Amino acid sequence: MQNQPGERIDRGRRVWLMATSVAGGVGSVAAAVPFVGSLAPSERARAAGAPVEADIGALKAGEMMTVAWRGKPVWMIRRTDQMLAEVRKANSLVADPESQHPFSMPLPEYCRNPYRARPEHPHLLVLVGICTHLGCSPVARFQPGPHPNLPDNWPGGWLCPCHGSTFDLAGRVFKNKPAPQNLDVPRYMFLSPTRMVIGKDEKGEA
Ligand code: FES
Structure with a gap:
């Protein structure tokens, strides 16, 4: 059956929502697969370029969602x-x-602060979920304390299942890990208290 205009982004979102985590701590199976390699060329072409909007109205404190x-x-x-x-x-x-050494995109100026987030919304963190080592998708381990393959003083963050890089709750890589850089923060802005756009800000598109 032919796609109707407007169906494409929604279908892509559904795929990612199934393949990655909606809430923290979920989604480790898909995350173990190198992310870029899992995309068919048509998917890549389809998703490339345009900013995407996200409704964060149902996003609860301590949880994450993916687009x-x-x-x-x-x-x-x-x-x-x-x-x-x-x-x-x-x-x-x-x-x-x-974050002096960005990975594949410059850190937006408004995120150059201790929380790597817009100052007017410091709790809301936006990250590209691609490990800066070889492109796997790290898995959320938000709960502080001991976990398998993590130190007992773990402060919460992400673990990359491929080679063990770890990232804190601002997406910064811990010392002495294979990943050379922090996770990217894309341009983003709020359209309302519950709607955001990724890939675009007051200065234009990324
Ligand atoms: S791809 Fe993440 S540590 Fe290697």
């Missing part, structure tokens, strides 16, 4: 006060605490 943008998963995490406190505690443990 597809330019063929990549983009995570939106509504961090709690406790999660922001863990970001501050991780400053001495991450390799590039101030």
Whole structure:
């Protein structure tokens, strides 16, 4: 059956929502597969370029959701006060605490702050969910404390299942891991308190 105009993005979103996590801690099966390699060329072409909108109205504190943008998963995490406190505690443990060395896109100026988020919405973190080592999709491990393959003083964040890189609750890579850089933060802006657009901000499209 032929697609109707407007169906394409929705179908892509459904695929990613199934393939990655809607809530923190879910989705480790799909995340173990290198992300870029899992996209058929037609999918990549279809998803590339345009900004995407996301409704975050149902996103609860401590959870994350995923949308597809330019063929990549983009995570939106509504961090709690406790999660922001863990970001501050991780400053001495991450390799590039101030994100001086971006990966594939410059860190937006408005995210150049301790939480890597828009100052007017510090709890809302937006990340490209692609490991900066070899492109796997890390899995959420938001709960602080001991987990398999993580240190006992784990502050919460993401674990890449491919080679063990770990990222804090601002997407910054911990020291001495294979991943060389922090996770990317794309341009984004709020259209309303519950609607966001990824890949675009007041200065235009990424
Ligand atoms: S791809 Fe993530 S650690 Fe290698």
